[in-house]
Amino acid sequence: MTVITPFRAIRPTRDKAYLVATRPFYAYNKEVLKAKLEHNPYTFLHVINPEFHTDDKTKPNTPERYQKVRNKFDEFIREGIFLREDTNSFYLYRQTIDGHEFVGIIGGASVAEYTAGSIKKHEETLTEREEMFSHFIKIVEFNVEPVLLFHRKHEALNRLFATVFPERPEYEFSSWDKGKHEIWVISDQEKVRQIQQYFSEIDTIYIADGHHRCASSAKYCESLPAITSPFQDKFLACFISEDKLKIWDYNRLVKDLNGLDNETFLDQLAASFLVTKIRNEDAVPFGLHEISMYLDGQWYKLTAKEGTFDRSHPVERLDTDILTKNILTPILGLTDLKTDDRIGFVDGKLGMNGIKERVDSGNYRLGFGLFPVSISQLKQVADAGLIMPPKSTWIEPKLRSGLTIFPLEP
Secondary structure: OOOEEOEOOEEEOHHHHHHHOEOOHHHOOHHHHHHHHHHOOOOOHHHHOOOOOOOOOOOOOOHHHHHHHHHHHHHHHHOOOEEEOOOOEEEEEEEEEOOEEEEEEEEEEEHHHHHHOOEEOOOOOOHHHHHHHHHHHHHHOEEOOOEEEEEOOOHHHHHHHHHHOOOOOOEEEEOOOOOEEEEEEEOOHHHHHHHHHHHHOOOOEEEEEOHHHHHHHHHHHHHOOOOOOOOOOEEEEEEEEOOOOEEEOEEEEEOOOOOOOHHHHHHHHOOOEEEEEEOHHHOOOOOOOEEEEEEOOEEEEEEEOOOOOOOOOOOOOOHHHHHHHHHHOOOOOOOOOOOOOOEEEEEHHHHHHHHHHHHHOOOOOEEEEOOOOOHHHHHHHHHOOOOOOOOOOEEEOOOOEOOOEEEOOO
16 A cells, blocks of 8 residues: 655746756756756746855755755745645656656655665665754655656556646756656646546556665754654655656776787686677667676677576676676776776666767766666565665666755645
8 A cells, every 4th residue: 555645835936937946956057057047037947056145155965055945945935936736746757758658647745755765776875974964854844856756557548647737837948968857737626636536546566766865864863852743754755657667778988908918808708698799789788687798899799608697696696796796806906896996887778879978978987888777676676675886777767856846844
C-alpha cells in the first residue's frame, strides 16, 4: 500500500512559471548561472542564491545562509511571484522530449514508508550531505525539487490521467533542451480520492533520482520533538510509472593509464576480457557485458570472460560493477569513484561521440561506453537491499525546481 498526499502548493503565477522554473543550481556552469541571475529576476535560482545582488555574504551551508534562502522565498511570495493553492491538490506533470512522454503525479510521499523500506533505494547516501539537507529543510521549511519515484504500471491510474489531459494545463512551456513541460492542477476532491485509492493498490515504490533528499527528509523528521504539521513527515515527490521512465547509460572517462603504456594496459585487459578493435560506427554496446573503450583514436570492444563476474548476483552482473572490479580499480588504480579527480562521467544521451570528443580534447586519456542498466536490474538490486556502483544510471525525466513547492508548515 502506497500513501500519496495532496497538498496546497506554493507555486508561480501562470504567466511567470517558465521564468521561475529552473534546473538545480549545480547543473549550471558559473557563466550560465551568473547570466541567469543577472537577466531573469524571477528565476528560482535567486531563492537558492540569495546573496547574488548583495555585499552581505555568509558561508555556504550555514544556518545564516539558509535563513537568507527562506527570506528570499518569502520575498517572492510578497511580490506576487508565488501564490498559494486554495485546496489540497495533486499536480499532473507531463514532460515531452525527443518524442517521449514522461507522465507523473506530484504529491507528498511518506517518510514512514521510506524508513520502513517500502520506498526502496539503490544508491548509497553520504551522511554529511544528509545532515546538510536536513538542516536546510529545518530552517527553510519547504521542499522545492521533487524526488523522482517509480512504480509498476497501473492502467486505471493512466485512464484517470487521460481524462485530465484534454483540459487546459495550468503551466505549458518549453525549455532550452527542447523539452515541453505541462502541469495540470487536480483539485477535484473525487479525483484526489481516486488517485489515493489507486496508489493504495501499489505495494512497492522505487527511488529513481533523489536518494539524498529522501534520506535528509527522514533525518529531519526524526529530529523533530513532535510532528506539528500533517506535512512534516512527508516529502515532495513525482510518482511515475516504470513504463514511462527512461534509463540511459552513464559512461566513464579516465585521465591516465596509471603509469602503464598502451601495450601493457591492453595485455592486462586480456586477462578478464576478449579485446577486439572495432570501427567508430560499431562503438555502441549492443548487449550486456560488452563494454566499448576509446583509447588513442581507436575503439575497442571488451567482452567480459565467463568466471570474471557472478551472473546470479544483482550487482556483480552489472557492467558498471564489472568495469570497476576488473579495470578501474585493479589496473587503473581508481578506488573511490565518488571523489577521485582522475575519473569523469558523461551521460548516455551524448552517445559514444560524447566520449570520443572528451578524449580527443586531451582532457581524458580513455573512455568506456556501457550498455544501459534496465528497469528490471534496478528493481532487483533494490529488492535485494543492495547498492549499485556510483553513477550507474542517468535517469529521465529531469524535473524542474520551483513549480510546486511543498510547505512543511501550515
